Amino acid sequence: MNEEWLAGQFETHRDHLRGVAYRMLGSANDAEDAVQESWLRLSRADTSEVENLGGWLTTVTARVCLDMLRSRKSRREDPMDEVQAPEATVAGPEQEALLADSVGPALLVVLETLAPAERLAFVLHDLFAVPFDEIAPIVGRTPAATRQLASRARRRVQGADHPESDLNRQRRVVDAFLAASRDGNFDALLALLDPEVELRADEVTVAASIANQDKGAPLLSARMTGARTVATAFSGKARGALPALIDGNVGAVWMYRGEVMGLFVFTVSEDRVVGLELVNDRERVAAAEVEVLPSR
Numbered sequence: 001m002n003e004e005w006l007a008g009q010f011e012t013h014r015d016h017l018r019g020v021a022y023r024m025l026g027s028a029n030d031a032e033d034a035v036q037e038s039w040l041r042l043s044r045a046d047t048s049e050v051e052n053l054g055g056w057l058t059t060v061t062a063r064v065c066l067d068m069l070r071s072r073k074s075r076r077e078d079p080m081d082e083v084q085a086p087e088a089t090v091a092g093p094e095q096e097a098l099l100a101d102s103v104g105p106a107l108l109v110v111l112e113t114l115a116p117a118e119r120l121a122f123v124l125h126d127l128f129a130v131p132f133d134e135i136a137p138i139v140g141r142t143p144a145a146t147r148q149l150a151s152r153a154r155r156r157v158q159g160a161d162h163p164e165s166d167l168n169r170q171r172r173v174v175d176a177f178l179a180a181s182r183d184g185n186f187d188a189l190l191a192l193l194d195p196e197v198e199l200r201a202d203e204v205t206v207a208a209s210i211a212n213q214d215k216g217a218p219l220l221s222a223r224m225t226g227a228r229t230v231a232t233a234f235s236g237k238a239r240g241a242l243p244a245l246i247d248g249n250v251g252a253v254w255m256y257r258g259e260v261m262g263l264f265v266f267t268v269s270e271d272r273v274v275g276l277e278l279v280n281d282r283e284r285v286a287a288a289e290v291e292v293l294p295s296r
Contacts, residue, residue: 115248122153140287
């Protein structure tokens with residue numbers, strides 16, 4: 001494509017891309033860096049079959065921002081000797097203030113508490129109406145799991161007055177669930193589970209549960225509902241599970257020789273478990289932000 005035409009098209013989307021990047025990164029200068037990186041990728045890509053250039057650029061910018069958030073360090077600019085990028089604007093105090101006003105300082109503070117994947121899912125879906133099936137490949141999850149990321153982020157945003165107490169409450173519920181599961185305390189498990197709790201397990205998890213029945217693994221299916229069903233499956237199980245932060249929320253992990261092998265993602269509401277997701281797919285496990293928590 002003609003470079004001048006491509007640059008013109010990019011300029012029509014620059015403000016939108018800057019807005020996406022700013023909400024992701026919380027810094028006008030970092031946002032401009034991300035937008036410039038998106039231009040570089042556009043200038044080097046074959047976009048002849050791209051039908052929605054704006055959507056393509058939004059996806060590229062989101063990927064760049066996700067990498068920047070995960071690295072937590074300054075990104076080294078690629079050389080710009082092949083194609084001259086459209087003139088960038090270095091953000092000054094006035095532009096920074098305008099961007100901050102357009103988002104709201106309170107929201108930016110809360111967004112900083114979210115894990116990178118949560119932040120991206122929430123920003124793209126809730127603030128820019130990007131469908132979950134388009135966000136899912138960016139964060140390396142299924143659309144359903146991406147919806148859950150955004151849902152957890154939304155709850156954090158809505159409960160922003162007490163984010164720390166929210167994590168403490170999650171930790172108490174998760175610890176109590178793991179203890180009741182290990183002890184085989186069926187009544188305690190029932191008390192912790194919402195009557196309509198839903199458990200989902202990926203294909204790898206279901207296959208492993210069937211193959212390891214003789215080793216004490218719970219018998220699982222892809223979807224299980226109801227407190228008694230879930231409590232029956234986990235009573236006397238979960239002996240190797242360790243509490244952990246998973247994408248910014250308290251859950252549990254299974255480890256082997258120091259490596260995280262599986263995720264136990266909890267959705268907690270009003271001190272009860274309303275949803276569980278068991279993940280053993282290697283790509284999804286690797287894509288999650290995990291921090292094993294110290295025992296209490």
